[in-house]
Amino acid sequence: xxAVERLQRIFLQSLESGFGEPEWxxxxxxxxxxxRYILGMGGKRLRPxxxxxxxxxxxxxxxxxxxxxxxxxxxxxxxxxxxxxxxxAPVRRGKPTVHETWGNNTAIxxxxxxxxxxxESLRALPTRILPEALEVFNRTxxxxxxxxxxxxDFETExxxxxxxxxQMIRYKTSVLLGCALELGILAAEGSREMAKAMYAFGxxxxxxxxxxxxxLDAFGDAALVGKQVxxxxxxxxxxxxxxxLAKTQGSFLRTWELQKSDEKVEAIKMAMIEAGSxxxxxxxxxxxxxxxxxxxxxxxxxxxxxxxxSALADWIFYRKA
Amino acid sequence: xxAVERLQRIFLQSLESGFGEPEWxxxxxxxxxxxRYILGMGGKRLRPxxxxxxxxxxxxxxxxxxxxxxxxxxxxxxxxxxxxxxxxAPVRRGKPTVHETWGNNTAIxxxxxxxxxxxESLRALPTRILPEALEVFNRTxxxxxxxxxxxxDFETExxxxxxxxxQMIRYKTSVLLGCALELGILAAEGSREMAKAMYAFGxxxxxxxxxxxxxLDAFGDAALVGKQVxxxxxxxxxxxxxxxLAKTQGSFLRTWELQKSDEKVEAIKMAMIEAGSxxxxxxxxxxxxxxxxxxxxxxxxxxxxxxxxSALADWIFYRKA
Numbered sequence: 001x002x003a004v005e006r007l008q009r010i011f012l013q014s015l016e017s018g019f020g021e022p023e024w025x026x027x028x029x030x031x032x033x034x035x036r037y038i039l040g041m042g043g044k045r046l047r048p049x050x051x052x053x054x055x056x057x058x059x060x061x062x063x064x065x066x067x068x069x070x071x072x073x074x075x076x077x078x079x080x081x082x083x084x085x086x087x088x089a090p091v092r093r094g095k096p097t098v099h100e101t102w103g104n105n106t107a108i109x110x111x112x113x114x115x116x117x118x119x120e121s122l123r124a125l126p127t128r129i130l131p132e133a134l135e136v137f138n139r140t141x142x143x144x145x146x147x148x149x150x151x152x153d154f155e156t157e158x159x160x161x162x163x164x165x166x167q168m169i170r171y172k173t174s175v176l177l178g179c180a181l182e183l184g185i186l187a188a189e190g191s192r193e194m195a196k197a198m199y200a201f202g203x204x205x206x207x208x209x210x211x212x213x214x215x216l217d218a219f220g221d222a223a224l225v226g227k228q229v230x231x232x233x234x235x236x237x238x239x240x241x242x243x244x245l246a247k248t249q250g251s252f253l254r255t256w257e258l259q260k261s262d263e264k265v266e267a268i269k270m271a272m273i274e275a276g277s278x279x280x281x282x283x284x285x286x287x288x289x290x291x292x293x294x295x296x297x298x299x300x301x302x303x304x305x306x307x308x309x310s311a312l313a314d315w316i317f318y319r320k321a
Numbered sequence: 322x323x324a325v326e327r328l329q330r331i332f333l334q335s336l337e338s339g340f341g342e343p344e345w346x347x348x349x350x351x352x353x354x355x356x357r358y359i360l361g362m363g364g365k366r367l368r369p370x371x372x373x374x375x376x377x378x379x380x381x382x383x384x385x386x387x388x389x390x391x392x393x394x395x396x397x398x399x400x401x402x403x404x405x406x407x408x409x410a411p412v413r414r415g416k417p418t419v420h421e422t423w424g425n426n427t428a429i430x431x432x433x434x435x436x437x438x439x440x441e442s443l444r445a446l447p448t449r450i451l452p453e454a455l456e457v458f459n460r461t462x463x464x465x466x467x468x469x470x471x472x473x474d475f476e477t478e479x480x481x482x483x484x485x486x487x488q489m490i491r492y493k494t495s496v497l498l499g500c501a502l503e504l505g506i507l508a509a510e511g512s513r514e515m516a517k518a519m520y521a522f523g524x525x526x527x528x529x530x531x532x533x534x535x536x537l538d539a540f541g542d543a544a545l546v547g548k549q550v551x552x553x554x555x556x557x558x559x560x561x562x563x564x565x566l567a568k569t570q571g572s573f574l575r576t577w578e579l580q581k582s583d584e585k586v587e588a589i590k591m592a593m594i595e596a597g598s599x600x601x602x603x604x605x606x607x608x609x610x611x612x613x614x615x616x617x618x619x620x621x622x623x624x625x626x627x628x629x630x631s632a633l634a635d636w637i638f639y640r641k642a
Contacts (some may be wrong), residue, residue, distance in 0.1 A: 026463065026469060028470050028474060029504055085426075105407040106473075108403055108429060109407070109466055109473075112433075112436065113467075116462040117463075120459045123452060123455045127449070132453075138437055138438075140441055145352060148430055150428075200462075225471075
């Protein structure tokens with residue numbers, strides 16, 4: 001069993017045996033059932049695993065970071081519920097989304113309650129680290145909201161620069177990975193420098209992770225990814241690949257704008273290869289991964305045991321789905 | 322200038338001069354403009370005034386309770402933004418609602434960010450009281466979500482008992498008034514017993530307040546209330562008046578169910594008077610007000626200076642709008 005699997009298991013056991021259990025039995029059930037539904041959907045549990053692994057990297061028991069792990073996982077799932085409403089997404093991880101199942105109103109409200117539950121998890125941290133944990137968490141939470149707003153704004157903007165795009169994905173995705181690690185370090189009584197190094201590791205790993213997601217959406221193996229590839233291309237989503245191609249092939253992209261065919265996906269993928277867009281995105285993915293590993297090296301110099309985190313980073317970097 | 326006016330002014334000055342200012346300058350503006358818009362709409366500022374007044378009742382400066390005051394006001398406005406989406410309300414305090422102005426997606430998201438900002442306000446409290454403040458705030462926040470879910474569930478239920486209705490309004494409205502007072506007491510380093518007494522005062526005052534709202538919606542003076550009366554009756558809303566009348570005049574109410582006319586409003590108001598529904602609601606309003614004043618007496622016995630809170634309660638009880 002790898003360290004990731006071991007920590008996933010610790011997290012899931014704590015989820016099932018009821019971390020914050022009194023809250024789950026609250027009424028009305030219509031408000032709490034959606035929370036159980038989305039938290040039970042599975043997934044890699046990347047964020048809570050990062051919190052637990054950060055604590056272990058400082059020689060502490062993973063359990064000291066359980067409040068942090070639940071806080072970031074609850075926050076992540078709150079944001080999925082609300083994002084799915086905004087994106088009108090019918091399916092998540094192969095299942096109907098919360099708003100598809102319970103309607104938009106209950107999805108808004110159960111998401112709100114899950115955000116409150118994230119703060120209820122944080123409250124279980126020792127009092128002396130609570131103000132700093134709240135500061136990190138609040139800043140991150142606002143940045144995630146800002147990232148989602150940028151993402152929605154980009155849909156209606158003609159021109160999006162790569163720098164704006166990278167900033168958007170850092171806010172929408174990467175900062176929460178950094179936050180998960182930083183909270184794990186705080187829970188393990190690590191130093192400010194250690195927290196900063198681990199945050200940077202998560203931030204860059206998350207950026208590499210999100211660029212990887214963009215690449216897999218277009219160029220992944222459908223059998224492995226578990227869904228039809230090319231969804232972003234069909235919907236003209238301004239990913240790093242798209243933004244790169246648009247710089248030289250803007251009029252070509254516009255000719256396909258209103259189509260959603262397989263032919264469109266194939267033509268644009270071919271153009272992305274020929275124009276060097278795929279290569280560019282792969283280079284950027286590696287670049288941010290290297291920055292992540294450099295930050296992890298700093299954490300090691302500061303005394304952290306980073307072997308498990310390094311293995312996790314490799315697992316993220318080499319994933320096919 | 323009354324104590325209420327003085328504390329409203331202190332709160333507004335702190336709002337304008339930027340309590341939590343760094344956050345207000347964040348980007349994108351589309352996410353933060355709705356927060357400024359709804360916080361700037363005015364209103365009685367009842368919740369923050371309660372926090373500040375609670376601190377003064379213990380002989381402390383109102384300013385110690387400013388973090389609590391901003392937390393409850395931000396939370397209240399977050400809940401208004403999201404409730405208005407769910408209720409499809411076009412107007413609040415005579416102005417277009419946030420979702421009418423910016424669309425549902427930005428309303429969901431800016432509400433989320435405002436909820437995070439409420440926790441950012443709480444963070445400014447002294448560390449030693451932060452865990453307890455978070456506990457009170459989280460429990461209250463979940464109850465408000467639960468109250469809103471009950472309220473939505475009641476719309477599609479044939480039978481709602483008065484007990485269920487009272488529980489719903491306590492969760493949706495009253496607990497936040499109790500929370501505002503309890504946080505003010507915590508900020509002023511009051512005892513557990515004092516916090517409990519003040520919470521009970523807020524809970525009962527809020528219940529009386531909400532029943533009063535129901536009565537004013539049907540029987541208020543349109544010129545004073547500032548809107549057409551009878552909205553609840555037109556939409557068959559299960560208020561305390563409606564639930565009382567339905568117990569004896571269910572078939573009469575069903576004959577009007579699909580209408581929205583002035584004739585309907587007048588007929589049902591008349592029936593509410595004849596069946597004793599108005600009298601019953603007035604009795605319940607007074608009953609909860611008396612419970613509030615009894616709780617305030619306990620706070621006085623425990624050493625609080627309650628004259629201003631008593632005057633505020635009277636202002637609430639005798640209001641015409």
